[in-house]
Amino acid sequence: MSKIRVLVGTRKGAFILSSDGARKRWKVSGPHFAGWEIYHMKGSPVDPDRIYASQTSGWFGQIIQRSDDGGKSWNTPGSSPEELKSPDGMPKGESNKFVYDTSPETGKPLTTHQWYDGTQHPWEFKRVWHLEPSLDDPDHIYAGVEDAALFESNDGGKTWNELAGLRGSDTGPKWQPGAGGMCLHTILLDPSDPKRISIAISAAGTFRTDDGGRRWKPINHGLHSQFLPDPAAEVGHCVHRIAMHPSQPNTLFMQKHWDVMRSDNAGDSWHEVSGNLPTDFGFPIDVHAHEPETIYVVPIKSDSEHYPLKGRLRVYRSRTGGNEWEALTKGLPQRNYYVNVLRDAMSVDSLEPCGVYFGTTGGQVYASADSGDSWKPIVRDLPAVLSVEVQTLK
Amino acid sequence: MIRVILPPHLRTLARVDGEVEMDVQTPVTQRAVLDALEARFPMLRGTIRDHMTQLRRPMVRFFACGEDLSHEPVDAPLPEAIAKGAEPFLIIGAIAGG
Numbered sequence: 487m488s489k490i491r492v493l494v495g496t497r498k499g500a501f502i503l504s505s506d507g508a509r510k511r512w513k514v515s516g517p518h519f520a521g522w523e524i525y526h527m528k529g530s531p532v533d534p535d536r537i538y539a540s541q542t543s544g545w546f547g548q549i550i551q552r553s554d555d556g557g558k559s560w561n562t563p564g565s566s567p568e569e570l571k572s573p574d575g576m577p578k579g580e581s582n583k584f585v586y587d588t589s590p591e592t593g594k595p596l597t598t599h600q601w602y603d604g605t606q607h608p609w610e611f612k613r614v615w616h617l618e619p620s621l622d623d624p625d626h627i628y629a630g631v632e633d634a635a636l637f638e639s640n641d642g643g644k645t646w647n648e649l650a651g652l653r654g655s656d657t658g659p660k661w662q663p664g665a666g667g668m669c670l671h672t673i674l675l676d677p678s679d680p681k682r683i684s685i686a687i688s689a690a691g692t693f694r695t696d697d698g699g700r701r702w703k704p705i706n707h708g709l710h711s712q713f714l715p716d717p718a719a720e721v722g723h724c725v726h727r728i729a730m731h732p733s734q735p736n737t738l739f740m741q742k743h744w745d746v747m748r749s750d751n752a753g754d755s756w757h758e759v760s761g762n763l764p765t766d767f768g769f770p771i772d773v774h775a776h777e778p779e780t781i782y783v784v785p786i787k788s789d790s791e792h793y794p795l796k797g798r799l800r801v802y803r804s805r806t807g808g809n810e811w812e813a814l815t816k817g818l819p820q821r822n823y824y825v826n827v828l829r830d831a832m833s834v835d836s837l838e839p840c841g842v843y844f845g846t847t848g849g850q851v852y853a854s855a856d857s858g859d860s861w862k863p864i865v866r867d868l869p870a871v872l873s874v875e876v877q878t879l880k
Numbered sequence: 881m882i883r884v885i886l887p888p889h890l891r892t893l894a895r896v897d898g899e900v901e902m903d904v905q906t907p908v909t910q911r912a913v914l915d916a917l918e919a920r921f922p923m924l925r926g927t928i929r930d931h932m933t934q935l936r937r938p939m940v941r942f943f944a945c946g947e948d949l950s951h952e953p954v955d956a957p958l959p960e961a962i963a964k965g966a967e968p969f970l971i972i973g974a975i976a977g978g
Binding site: 519520521522543544545546548549562564565580581582583585 | 923
């Protein structure tokens, strides 16, 4: 029988929730890495027991953790006893080292981006927001970081190298931080084309490579952001999340700062599909596991009031790929509920019917085992939830 | 033998309980202590001082013998009581945050 494992990153540690395929009884494991911010955890599609975690701290910086047994035990890659020393006797422990590439060979050296006051500011590494294991190799993984850049490891997270072509693209000096920092938070790998990767940065926009990461181009045509001097600018859009169904990799869905958007040409152009949503501000967006035109968002009142409208927690589902939305309320609090759902805090399983999961800044993780028709909290009163990833285990 | 006391989160990361005892080359300086610590516990690299600049992270402090040595030169000899192991070298996470 299938099993479900839900990887929950919070402000104060990681939690792993597990259930059998019935999705009724949940076992909670954690906190792992207690007291640390866990921005994201994700398992390898080809080896689900290989899980990567981004453990961060304002005091002690960035740690990459890896489990090879489904989250029972963890290690910092490259720091096991047999790896303690390199051949020349120097200590290793490079797994936490994210150094921007400024070499002329691999990318145009670029050392500044736009700061809040309009001046140029040096790139400074702060943390890993998102980890995206490759689709075919458990040792190959991408990391989206703040200040925005894309890194890659080909040795299971022991060492990391920047794909500097992204940060070195011509638009780099125009990128600027959003309220949460200048973060690369979304990485979409195209299952039909291993050289195509789409990423999103707040607040720069969406970018795509078609050559495995060497050259990148902004793909923001059709986005309209009123807060920009030029609302249709090439970059500067605060994209909160993009999502894709693996069977339709040319169709992308986007939750922007305001506006829910859709592209049917891999991001070359976008059009708005907010339709009848009561507010089109929000953070997460995700796609049903079996229905590529069924998508989910969690509308939030506004950019200055990060909580649901009227204190009613509602997921909205469109079965038409946008424009026509229905409120999903069964089992969700409909009064006095003032939490947020962050951009990486929604995920789906691939059982039948599809399960949908999201975590809140109030520490609840809600789950639906019927594609969103009804919900219940599978754990509550955790620290604020930063990320939710779901693994469907055979 | 040098005695080092790590903050709780770094003890967990390094998988140690209590104090760390290490042999450190003389002269015993901040740099020598941290080099020895990172050689023994590579997972601590980058957590106390920056990977590239080797500067102390902003919210980490070094205390010893009742003094804050955080702003002392990294190559200055540490107090003799530290070098002899009579007193521990404390690595502190600043009191801040929620």
